[in-house]
Amino acid sequence: MANILIVYTSIEGQTARIAEHMAQTLRERGDRVETLRAEGSCRDLDLSRFDGVIVGASIHYGHHPAYLRALVRRQRQQLAARQSAFFSVSLSGGGPGARPASAQRYLDKFLRRTGWQPQLTASIGGALQYSKYAPWKKWIMTKIVGFAGGNTDTTRDYEYTDWQAVSNFARAFGERLTARN
Numbered sequence: 224m225a226n227i228l229i230v231y232t233s234i235e236g237q238t239a240r241i242a243e244h245m246a247q248t249l250r251e252r253g254d255r256v257e258t259l260r261a262e263g264s265c266r267d268l269d270l271s272r273f274d275g276v277i278v279g280a281s282i283h284y285g286h287h288p289a290y291l292r293a294l295v296r297r298q299r300q301q302l303a304a305r306q307s308a309f310f311s312v313s314l315s316g317g318g319p320g321a322r323p324a325s326a327q328r329y330l331d332k333f334l335r336r337t338g339w340q341p342q343l344t345a346s347i348g349g350a351l352q353y354s355k356y357a358p359w360k361k362w363i364m365t366k367i368v369g370f371a372g373g374n375t376d377t378t379r380d381y382e383y384t385d386w387q388a389v390s391n392f393a394r395a396f397g398e399r400l401t402a403r404n
């Protein structure tokens with residue numbers, strides 16, 4: 224049994240759902256898991272009591288949040304001292320407008336800019352939650368998504384997350400920790 228932290232950022236909530244799904248998968252294995260939404264209060268985050276850390280973040284306008292980048296940079300040594308994993312959530316990562324090469328570029332850029340080298344990484348398809356967007360955001364999203372060949376009917380939401388792949392990622396991380404202990 225391992226102590227695991229999943230720290231994430233999420234604007235419309237999909238990354239939060241993915242983080243909770245990973246937590247549930249790991250708990251079913253018998254691991255002890257905490258989830259934490261990254262925010263200002265994470266300045267003094269103490270990773271010493273965790274065997275492993277998973278970091279997750281969504282993409283908006285081509286970037287992961289700068290404050291998560293700063294957090295990872297600050298925690299680089301602590302992360303290097305234990306098993307760690309990173310998952311990036313975006314529309315490029317799944318769905319009809321998926322662009323796997325772009326999703327990989329987002330992920331690589333984050334790791335390059337933080338100098339962090341996690342043992343596991345994944346790009347995961349997110350969600351289009353038109354019902355949660357303000358009118359201006361809805362309009363922008365129909366342009367971006369339409370250009371990429373995605374769903375532009377704003378009367379409903381769309382989820383492109385492959386939950387099986389999410390479980391597999393969490394399980395693979397848990398197994399690495401078990402193998403190490």
Ligand SMILES: Cc1cc2nc3c(=O)[nH]c(=O)nc-3n(C[C@H](O)[C@H](O)[C@H](O)COP(=O)(O)O)c2cc1C
Pocket residue numbers: 232233234235236237238239281282283284285286312313314315316348349350351352360364
């Ligand atoms: C305003 C906005 C901008 C976005 N920009 C991108 C983008 O540049 N590339 C991409 O692949 N996905 C983009 N997305 C899709 C999000 O990554 C996706 O909706 C994800 O599920 C959001 O996760 P969250 O709910 O955890 O914040 C964007 C979404 C919104 C609402």
